[in-house]
Amino acid sequence: MARTPAENIDVLRDRIRTSEDITDDDIEVLIKFSHQLFLLATEYSDHRHEKLLCHCTRMAEEVGGLADALDERNAAEDIVRWINRTYDNEETNRDYRVAPETTHDSEHPPESNRVGVGPDLAQLRPWCSIRRYPPLERSYPAAH
Structure with missing residues (x-):
């Protein structure tokens, strides 16, 4: 039997x-992030x-530096x-670039932004808003 999104969240947290x-x-950043999403259940469904x-x-496992990306431009650029390099599908690429934007702290409460996902980008440190980096034009195969 398939797990519910709530069960999948528990598995991810473990x-x-x-x-x-x-x-x-x-x-620490990922668990705090998950706690915040639980508090904001009316804005973020279990699926989201x-x-x-x-x-x-996945970014923390594959690249690391997710916590550093909140304060350091170079760490954010490493993630981008x-x-x-990993995702040439435009939608998947955008989804990954949007995800770290929601790892804000309680001093930067979420608000709807222009495209209706995540917090207001103006509330975030400029280099943390990695959505502003466009996907690269691909001339090499995607990593798997």
């Missing part, structure tokens, strides 16, 4: 806590919570490079 591939700082947490977890 994966985050026990992962050897995710740094302690990234674990699961998708955002899954994307951010990975997204652009």
Whole structure:
């Protein structure tokens, strides 16, 4: 029997806590992020919570530096490079670039933005808003 999105969130949270591939700082950011999404249940459904947490977890596992990307432009750019090299599908690429934007802190409450997903981009540090980086024109095969 398939799990519900709420059950999948619990599985993801366990994966985050026990992962050897995710740094302690990234674990802390991911769990706080998930806590915030639980608090904002009227704005983020369990389906959306699961998708955002899954994307951010994968970035933390594959690239790392998710916590650093909140304060350091270079760390955010490392994540963008990975997204652009990994996902040539425009929608998937955009979904991954949007996910970290929701890892804001309680001093930057979420508001609807121009495209109706995530918090108001003006509330975020400029380099953390990785959506502003366009997908790269691809001249090389995507990594799998």
